[in-house]
Structures are given as C-alpha cells and as structure tokens.
Amino acid sequence: MESVGTINPSTLSVKDLLWQIMWNKDKCTLCGQCTAVCPVRAIELGVHRKRTLQVPVGLEEKPSNLFSVYFGINQRTDVAHACVGCGMCNLVCPNGAIMPLRSDEIDKFRFHANQGGEPRRRGGRRNAPDSVLDKIKFVRISMLTDPALDAGRHEFELRTLLGRILPPEEMLKVSKENGWMPPIREIYPLIIGSMSFGALSPNMWEGLQMGVAYLNEELGMPVRICTGEGGCPSRLLKSRFLKYVILQIASGYFGWDEIIHNLPYMKEDPCAIEIKYGQGAKPGDGGLLMWYKVNKLIAAIRGVPQGVSLPSPPTHQTKYSIEEAVAKMIQSMYMAWGFRVPVYPKISATSTTLAVLNNLTRNHYAAGLAIDGEDGGTGAAYNVSMNHMGHPIASNLRDAYLNLVKLGKQNEIPLFAGGGIGKNGNLAANAAALIMLGASGVQTGKYIMQAAAGCLGSEADRCNVCNIGVCPKGITSQDSRLDRRLDPEKVAQRIVDVYLNFDTELKKIFAPLGRSTSLPIGMSDALGIDDAAAAERLNIKYVL
Amino acid sequence: MCRLFSITSNDPLSPMVAIRAIDVMKEGHDGSGVGLFLTDLGGEFENFKEQPILSGIFSNEGLKTLDRFMIDQDFMVKYKLSIKPAKTPPAGTPKRDNYVIRVYEYPAEWEGLSKEEINLRLMMIQLKLRSMGEQDESMLIFSFWPDVIMMKEVGDPLSVAQYLGLDREELKVRVILGQGRQNTNYAINIYACHPFFIQGTASATNGENTAFVPIREFLCSRNFPGYTGYNSDSEVFTHILHYMQNQLGMGMEMYKHIITPLKDTELDRHPDGMWLRKLKQSCRPLIIDGPNCVIGCLPDKSIFMVQDSKKLRPGVVGGKPGMFAFSSEMCGLDATIPDRYSNFDYQPMKYETVLVSRERQEIKKWNQLEPLTHPH
Numbered sequence: 001m002e003s004v005g006t007i008n009p010s011t012l013s014v015k016d017l018l019w020q021i022m023w024n025k026d027k028c029t030l031c032g033q034c035t036a037v038c039p040v041r042a043i044e045l046g047v048h049r050k051r052t053l054q055v056p057v058g059l060e061e062k063p064s065n066l067f068s069v070y071f072g073i074n075q076r077t078d079v080a081h082a083c084v085g086c087g088m089c090n091l092v093c094p095n096g097a098i099m100p101l102r103s104d105e106i107d108k109f110r111f112h113a114n115q116g117g118e119p120r121r122r123g124g125r126r127n128a129p130d131s132v133l134d135k136i137k138f139v140r141i142s143m144l145t146d147p148a149l150d151a152g153r154h155e156f157e158l159r160t161l162l163g164r165i166l167p168p169e170e171m172l173k174v175s176k177e178n179g180w181m182p183p184i185r186e187i188y189p190l191i192i193g194s195m196s197f198g199a200l201s202p203n204m205w206e207g208l209q210m211g212v213a214y215l216n217e218e219l220g221m222p223v224r225i226c227t228g229e230g231g232c233p234s235r236l237l238k239s240r241f242l243k244y245v246i247l248q249i250a251s252g253y254f255g256w257d258e259i260i261h262n263l264p265y266m267k268e269d270p271c272a273i274e275i276k277y278g279q280g281a282k283p284g285d286g287g288l289l290m291w292y293k294v295n296k297l298i299a300a301i302r303g304v305p306q307g308v309s310l311p312s313p314p315t316h317q318t319k320y321s322i323e324e325a326v327a328k329m330i331q332s333m334y335m336a337w338g339f340r341v342p343v344y345p346k347i348s349a350t351s352t353t354l355a356v357l358n359n360l361t362r363n364h365y366a367a368g369l370a371i372d373g374e375d376g377g378t379g380a381a382y383n384v385s386m387n388h389m390g391h392p393i394a395s396n397l398r399d400a401y402l403n404l405v406k407l408g409k410q411n412e413i414p415l416f417a418g419g420g421i422g423k424n425g426n427l428a429a430n431a432a433a434l435i436m437l438g439a440s441g442v443q444t445g446k447y448i449m450q451a452a453a454g455c456l457g458s459e460a461d462r463c464n465v466c467n468i469g470v471c472p473k474g475i476t477s478q479d480s481r482l483d484r485r486l487d488p489e490k491v492a493q494r495i496v497d498v499y500l501n502f503d504t505e506l507k508k509i510f511a512p513l514g515r516s517t518s519l520p521i522g523m524s525d526a527l528g529i530d531d532a533a534a535a536e537r538l539n540i541k542y543v544l
Numbered sequence: 545m546c547r548l549f550s551i552t553s554n555d556p557l558s559p560m561v562a563i564r565a566i567d568v569m570k571e572g573h574d575g576s577g578v579g580l581f582l583t584d585l586g587g588e589f590e591n592f593k594e595q596p597i598l599s600g601i602f603s604n605e606g607l608k609t610l611d612r613f614m615i616d617q618d619f620m621v622k623y624k625l626s627i628k629p630a631k632t633p634p635a636g637t638p639k640r641d642n643y644v645i646r647v648y649e650y651p652a653e654w655e656g657l658s659k660e661e662i663n664l665r666l667m668m669i670q671l672k673l674r675s676m677g678e679q680d681e682s683m684l685i686f687s688f689w690p691d692v693i694m695m696k697e698v699g700d701p702l703s704v705a706q707y708l709g710l711d712r713e714e715l716k717v718r719v720i721l722g723q724g725r726q727n728t729n730y731a732i733n734i735y736a737c738h739p740f741f742i743q744g745t746a747s748a749t750n751g752e753n754t755a756f757v758p759i760r761e762f763l764c765s766r767n768f769p770g771y772t773g774y775n776s777d778s779e780v781f782t783h784i785l786h787y788m789q790n791q792l793g794m795g796m797e798m799y800k801h802i803i804t805p806l807k808d809t810e811l812d813r814h815p816d817g818m819w820l821r822k823l824k825q826s827c828r829p830l831i832i833d834g835p836n837c838v839i840g841c842l843p844d845k846s847i848f849m850v851q852d853s854k855k856l857r858p859g860v861v862g863g864k865p866g867m868f869a870f871s872s873e874m875c876g877l878d879a880t881i882p883d884r885y886s887n888f889d890y891q892p893m894k895y896e897t898v899l900v901s902r903e904r905q906e907i908k909k910w911n912q913l914e915p916l917t918h919p920h
Contacts, residue, residue, distance in 0.1 A: 146752035146835050147856065154854070157807055161825055168792050171826040175819065184825055186808060408765030410758075411829045514754035517804065517853050518831040522758040 010115065012077045016108035018461060019085035019100040023073040027097035030071055034089035034098050039463075039470040042083035043098075046074030073098060079112050086456045086463040088472040102460060119384060121290070123466025123476065125281055125377035125420070125446060126386050129459040132394045132534055134426055136433040139528035139543055142514040151504070151511035158506060159222065160189040160441040160519050162272055163342040163367045165412050182367065183342050185271055188215075188223045189519060190431060190502055192495075193372075193418050193443035194248050194274065194346070196230025197255070198289050198298045198310075199379035199466070201483040204453055204475045207491025209236065211452065212244050214492060215499050223499060224271045226443070229287045229312060231255015231301045237262040242270050248346075249333065250276035251286050252312030254302040263336065272342040272367065273333045277316070277325065277356075280376025280393070280419035282385040283348030286312030290380050292469035293478040322359050330365045342367030349373040349391035349419065357400050361409050368414040370443060371397055375420020377446035377457075379476055380467030393419040394437060398538050401438025401522060410522060414440030422447035423459065427498075428505030436523045437538060449475055452494035453486060546738065546750040547724045548859070549876050550839050550847050551869040552900050556586025556716035559695075563705040565869070565876040566724035576636070577725035578701035579737040580710075581746040582693040584845045584902065587716035588623065589693070592647040595622055596666055599686045599694040600673075601734070602642045606682030610644070610673065617669065618651035625714060629707050637699030643708060645693055663743050667770050684734055687741045693717070694746075696737040721841050723748040736776035739840070743770065745786045747840030749778035750872060751857050755833045756780060762829035763787065781838050784830050789842070796848060797910045797917060798823075800897050803832045804853035806912055815915040839870045848899040855894040861907055862889035868900040868907065 055063040090099045113120040142148040163184030215223045229250035247270045289310040299306040319325040333343040344367040360366040373393025397417045404410040417439040421430045431442045449455035453475045456463040466476035474486035513526050528543035529535050535542035547569040627643040670688040677683025686694035697704045701724045723738040738748035756777035763771040763783050788794045805824035811817040834852025837859040841847045849870045861870045862877050864884045871877040892898045895912040
C-alpha cells in the first residue's frame with residue numbers, strides 16, 4: 001500500500017456518501033454481527049492504529065509515543081460497497097452501537113453510481129416523499145341533516161366489481177335472449193398489486209398467498225392478489241386457491257408455459273387475467289429480473305436458463321398497435337378460459353391514458369383498466385425511470401373517470417388505481433380518496449411489503465437493493481440463507497392485520513360521509529384539498 | 545328534516561287537506577317552502593283530462609314571452625285557473641306577478657303522433673321554457689303535462705296556501721303529493737322544492753342523498769334531455785324512477801331493487817338472486833345510501849312509499865277503502881283520516897315498497913326478499 005493513497009475521480013469519503021455509519025466504540029462489543037448482516041458489505045472489521053502522546057511530569061522521563069491498536073468498524077466508500085442505509089446493523093447490534101445516518105447535504109455518491117457506464121439500477125420507487133393523495137381531505141361530513149353512520153355498528157358492503165359490466169338496458173336484453181354476459185368478480189377494493197414470483201422470495205410469496213387465503217376463507221373478505229409477471233407455482237395453479245389470484249401476462253410471457261400446461265388441471269378459474277402493458281415505476285420499460293435472482297426454481301417456473309438477467313421487452317412484441325393489443329389479446333385470453341374469466345389491461349399512467357381507455361370502451365370484452373401512477377414500486381429498474389418517468393395517479397385517474405362519465409360508461413369499465421397508495425402510511429385515506437375520485441378499487445404492493453414483511457425501503461433512498469437479491473429481510477431475495485429470515489406464517493398474519501386495519505379505517509372514513517351500502521365511487525363532493533390548482537385540476541373543493 | 549304527505553281519494557279533495565296535514569307536522573319543518581303535485585284532477589279540470597296543463601310562476605314579462613312562445617308552437621289556451629293572491633305575501637314569500645295554471649289545446653300538427661313522441665315533445669317544451677326563463681327568473685316552470693298541476697313557493701305552507709287561495713271550488717283533486725320544507729340550502733331555490741316531476745312521474749323525499757353526485761353523473765350521461773336540473777339532491781329519486789320505468793321498462797316492484805339492492809348474502813338466498821345480482825351490478829351507480837323516505841306518484845296515479853336500506857326516516861301509511869294517505873308522521877295521518885282503522889296503519893321498513901293504486905281499496909306491500917312476481 002502506498003503511503004499516500006491515490007485519489008481517483010470516484011474516490012469518495014464517508015462524508016460524500018448518502019448514508020454514513022455512526023459507530024460508538026464505547027458501546028461496541030466487537031461481536032461482528034453488523035458486518036455479517038450488511039447486505040452490501042459496506043462495513044468491515046476495522047483495525048485502527050492509534051497514537052497516544054505521553055508527556056510525563058518532570059524532566060526525568062522524556063515524552064514518548066504510545067502506539068495502540070483498537071478494533072472496530074470501517075465503512076467502505078467505494079461505489080460498489082456504499083452503505084444503503086437499510087439499518088440492519090442497528091437491528092442486530094446488541095448494544096445499539098451502530099447506525100446509518102443520512103447525509104446532511106446532497107451526496108456525491110449519485111455522481112459516481114454509474115461505474116463502467118452502467119446507469120444505476122435499484123429497487124423501490126420514486127425517491128420523493130410528497131403525495132397529493134395525502135393532502136386530500138374528506139370534507140363532507142354528515143351533520144344533523146343526515147346522521148353520520150356508526151362505523152362500528154352499521155353493516156357495510158365494502159365490495160367492488162372487476163369485470164365488464166353491461167349497461168342496464170343491454171343487461172336486460174342479453175338476459176332476455178339468454179346471451180353471454182361478461183364475467184364479473186365481486187372483490188375487496190384493495191388488491192395486492194402485481195409482485196412476481198422471482199421478484200419476491202418464495203417465503204414472501206407463500207406468506208402472501210396464505211394471508212389472502214385466510215382472509216377469504218376465514219374472514220369472508222374477497223381479497224385478490226396479482227401474480228405479476230413471473231408465473232405461478234404449479235401447486236397453486238392446481239389448487240382451489242387459484243380463484244383468489246389474478247394471473248398477469250406481460251411482454252416477457254414468463255411463466256405462461258407453466259400456466260398453459262396446467263390449464264387442464266385447474267380446479268378453479270383464476271379471478272382474472274391482467275395484461276401488463278406498463279407499470280408506474282418504470283413506464284415504457286419492460287420488467288426486469290436481474291441475474292442475481294434467477295436461481296433454479298425461478299428459472300424452472302419462468303422457463304428460462306439459470307443465472308441470466310430477464311429484461312422483458314417494453315411492449316408485447318407481437319402487438320404493433322392498440323387494436324391488436326386491446327382487441328386480439330384480450331379476446332384470446334378470454335378464450336383460454338372459456339370466456340369465464342375477466343381480462344383487463346394494466347398500463348402506466350400517461351398523458352395518453354385516455355386514448356387507451358377510449359379504445360377499451362369500444363371493446364366489449366375489456367373487463368377494466370388498471371392504471372399505475374409514477375409512485376408505483378418495482379423490484380428492479382433504472383433509477384432514472386423510477387425518479388423521472390411517469391404520470392401522477394390522481395389526475396390521471398380523475399381524467400379517466402370523468403372521460404367515462406362523459407361517455408356514460410363510468411360503471412361499465414372499472415378503473416383500478418395504483419402507484420404510491422399508502423406511500424406515507426396512509427393506505428386507507430389514499431385508497432378512499434382515489435375511490436371518490438372515481439377508482440373502483442386500488443392496487444398496492446410496497447405498502448404490503450412494508451407492513452406485512454418489514455421492508456425497509458423508503459422514498460429517502462433507503463435500502464432499495466431488491467434488484468440484486470440481497471434483501472436483508474428476505475423479502476426479495478432468492479438466497480435461501482436470506483429467505484429463511486422471513487417466516488411465511490408471520491407474513492400471512494400481518495397480511496390479515498393489514499386488511500382488518502384497512503377495513504376499519506375505510507369504514508371510519510365512509511361512515512361519517514353517510515356511506516355504507518355501496519362503495520362511494522366518484523363521490524367527489526366529499527373531497528377537498530388546500531391547494532387551489534390541485535382542486536381545480538381534480539375538480540374537487542378547494543378548502544383552506 | 546322535511547315532512548312529506550300524500551293522499552289519494554276517490555272523491556276529489558281540496559289541496560288544503562294536504563296543507564293542513566303538513567301544518568300538523570310543523571314541528572318537523574321550518575316553513576321554508578312548500579310544494580304540491582296534484583293529479584287525477586277533479587273540479588273544473590275534470591273536463592280536460594287529455595290536455596297538457598302548464599304550471600309555473602311568471603313575471604309579467606315572462607308571461608308575454610310564454611304567450612309568444614306558445615303561439616309560435618301553435619298551442620292555444622283552453623282554460624286557465626286565475627290565481628289572484630292577496631296584496632301582501634306572508635313573511636318570507638316573495639311577491640310574484642303571476643301564478644299560472646293553464647290548460648292548452650294540442651297543436652293540430654301533433655295529431656297522429658305516437659304517445660312516446662307526444663310525451664317527449666311535452667317534456668322538451670317544459671325544458672325549453674325553463675331554460676328561457678332561467679337567466680332572469682322570469683319563468684319558473686314546474687310541469688307541463690296532462691292531468692297534472694304543480695305548485696311551489698317559498699314560505700310557510702299554510703300561509704302560502706291561504707295566500708294563494710288554494711281552497712277554491714274549481715281546484716279539487718284525487719291525488720296530492722306535498723312537502724313541507726326544512727330548507728338545507730342557504731339560498732332558497734324554488735327548483736329545489738319537492739316534489740319533482742318528469743313525464744308523469746313525481747316524487748318527494750326527505751333526508752339528504754349522500755350518493756347524489758355519482759347518481760347525478762350517471763343520469764346525466766344517459767343521453768336523455770329530461771335528466772337535468774338537480775338543484776336538489778332529491779331530484780334524482782324521481783329520475784331514477786323514470787329511468788327504471790321508461791328506459792328499462794320495469795315496474796314499481798323493482799324500484800327498491802335498484803336504489804337499495806339486497807346485500808350479497810341476501811342475494812345468495814333470494815330465488816331470483818342471480819338475476820338481481822346482475823341488476824345490482826349494472827345499476828350500481830344508482831344505489832342510494834340514505835337517509836331517505838321517498839313518496840311518489842306513478843303515471844297510473846298509484847302512490848307509493850319506500851325507505852332507504854337503513855330505514856333512517858319515519859313514514860306511515862293508513863286509510864280506508866276510498867281514501868289512503870302517506871305521511872312522515874302519524875299525526876299527519878290522524879289529522880287527515882281520523883276515522884280509519886289505525887291497526888291497519890303500516891310503516892314500511894327497509895325491504896318494503898307500499899303502494900296504493902288508483903282503485904284505492906288496499907295497501908299493497910312488496911318485500912324485496914320475496915320472489916319477483918314477473919321473473920325477468
């Protein structure tokens with residue numbers, strides 16, 4: 001080692017990093033748990049040499065140096081090993097001697113996280129904590145002229161519809177002629193959004209499925225979960241629990257060999273088929289499962305070789321236009337299940353959403369439209385896509401709903417909104433706001449990971465290493481040494497907690513508005529916001 | 545909370561019967577307005593059963609506009625009831641130039657038109673007049689329909705009725721729908737006064753309609769020109785009823801299934817559950833959430849009462865063969881038909897529809913949990 005270190009352009013100090021490890025020598029027991037648990041090996045055993053100057057009183061003894069060595073933590077500062085702020089070191093430390101702290105200024109790390117010309121990729125979602133949904137208040141409180149309802153005692157019907165709903169006139173006609181009616185599912189308005197088997201660890205997936213099954217079978221809540229693009233284990237495809245699952249097909253068609261081969265053995269139809277054309281976290285970009293996570297199991301389910309990155313194309317390669325995508329793909333997916341399963345597309349929120357929606361209105365099969373806003377999460381994407389691409393969900397959803405109102409089809413094509421719902425913990429309030437803006441239901445992924453599995457990610461760029469399979473909680477890893485940190489039973493239990501809590505909070509919002517017998521879809525007169533521009537844009541009340 | 549009252553009688557009655565009943569229930573309304581829907585007319589109007597009657601309030605200027613417009617449309621006045629109010633209106637009631645009730649002769653060129661076409665044209669004329677007078681409030685139109693008179697005014701119901709002299713001999717009717725208003729709008733808009741009317745169907749409601757906005761959006765997007773107005777959140781009850789009858793071709797027994805459909809668990813047990821579930825899904829935006837008691841009158845002159853699915857408002861029906869009344873409160877019923885057998889009084893609950901048809905012999909009741917009489 002040279003006596004004077006070489007300084008390269010990308011040589012960073014601890015101060016340059018976003019996350020800086022604070023370590024307390026006095027408290028540290030040198031147990032080594034923090035260095036062992038760190039997902040990115042940002043800390044290592046540090047052997048520190050220390051000089052103490054000894055200056056005795058008097059002239060007899062001359063001042064001297066006392067050299068000693070002490071052991072502790074060394075924070076690595078190279079780009080590949082920069083601390084991600086997950087805080088696992090703090091979690092495992094028996095004495096609380098260590099903790100990552102966020103830099104007090106914009107870090108220098110971001111300018112160098114592109115070594116070899118490779119842009120930064122990460123998991124998580126847009127690193128911006130602001131949320132229009134959080135600012136929306138429910139202002140139409142029933143007072144005296146109509147009594148507020150009792151959230152605890154009244155009967156509530158918190159159900160929504162997924163499927164193409166015929167207008168009353170047509171429903172009567174079809175009914176009279178004994179014609180085909182599109183399948184409609186009556187489901188709970190909070191859907192666990194698409195997180196693939198592969199993006200999630202087997203334990204996480206199992207926990208989610210168990211939780212959903214319990215909610216349905218023991219608590220009578222028709223909760224549905226979407227698979228994401230990664231297929232579905234054969235055992236689930238053949239089970240009666242398939243009816244709680246929305247199978248997703250996306251541009252990589254991963255897992256669909258397995259699904260098609262299992263078709264003859266299915267005891268139940270899936271709840272629905274979601275055709276993914278886009279997702280909010282990385283709009284206009286395909287799915288991405290990085291090679292770290294493609295192990296034997298994932299490779300088998302997806303029908304691909306092990307250890308290769310799986311980037312899905314940005315579009316369905318066989319579809320060159322909206323007519324193709326909407327008409328042919330939706331119809332062929334219907335055909336696969338004998339026209340008994342609703343099929344709907346999911347797109348990322350975009351200023352062109354209405355073009356897609358208008359096409360759907362003319363397709364008699366389209367069972368809905370899921371719109372995923374810019375705050376949607378992902379297991380892996382380019383940082384630039386996550387931070388800068390996409391459209392906020394609130395105004396996009398509102399435009400879509402009001403467009404349907406104009407066409408008189410607001411009840412025919414249910415809209416499902418996703419992307420940042422509950423990003424700051426306000427899941428029920430955000431969901432209720434979107435429902436009153438016109439959504440038939442909402443999809444959420446990251447909130448579920450945070451609440452049900454203890455995901456550490458945040459909009460302050462914390463952790464976000466879902467993409468490289470080192471999730472310190474075992475949620476998004478495919479390494480069994482990490483997965484086993486997550487107990488599927490406990491995840492299932494937390495899913496139930498989350499839904500029961502959501503259900504009560506939703507009632508606490510709807511009851512004072514005087515609503516209990518049907519979901520207040522489009523009840524925009526109940527909404528207010530203290531931002532005049534937002535109020536005008538969303539066509540709701542401006543309140544101060 | 546507003547108070548509702550309706551009465552149907554074999555013998556024509558003065559509208560004052562309803563006004564007095566509303567007055568008895570005065571504790572429940574603040575006298576901020578009154579509305580009357582009169583049909584199955586007797587008295588002088590007995591002779592004009594087929595001809596459309598225009599009801600409204602006109603300024604002197606508005607009356608001239610009306611005359612010009614109607615002459616252009618080739619409508620001739622056949623009979624008019626002159627209402628000459630006293631010089632000073634009661635407290636809270638504005639001074640109006642003209643209260644108009646006029647029977648018109650159909651234009652010659654309308655002869656041979658289908659019933660639907662005539663009904664549409666009558667409604668369009670009413671809407672046109674309303675929009676013409678909207679700007680300067682020179683014309684307030686309540687109805688333009690055969691065998692129907694409507695009156696609405698701001699003020700205490702009894703004082704207004706006396707002021708307008710509604711106890712006159714020429715004005716005798718068999719069916720009355722009335723509402724005494726507890727105003728919940730800060731500015732009193734007369735178009736927000738119940739009952740509401742569209743093509744022969746009328747209804748009045750009390751309570752707030754918390755699901756108003758989505759219902760209004762749904763109705764407005766049906767491409768039917770009559771689904772407009774909505775100065776009151778209760779107007780949608782009339783329009784839902786109209787939509788159900790005229791656009792969907794359904795009878796009164798389906799009204800509750802549309803505005804307050806059975807819960808999913810109840811549908812599972814219902815013999816027509818599968819079909820009703822489809823109906824509930826298709827008509828989802830029309831589901832009301834109460835608290836509301838709705839009374840109304842159908843084009844066949846039956847009157848009915850339904851409650852919201854939580855049954856949060858009072859309502860009672862009672863009477864004797866030949867005369868039945870629907871009232872928000874028992875005291876209104878007692879004051880009007882004291883000699884009835886009150887054990888037969890009936891308070892419809894959350895699943896029920898009660899109806900008295902034009903024959904006025906009995907109270908018909910339907911329960912939503914029962915099988916449909918005409919399976920679709």
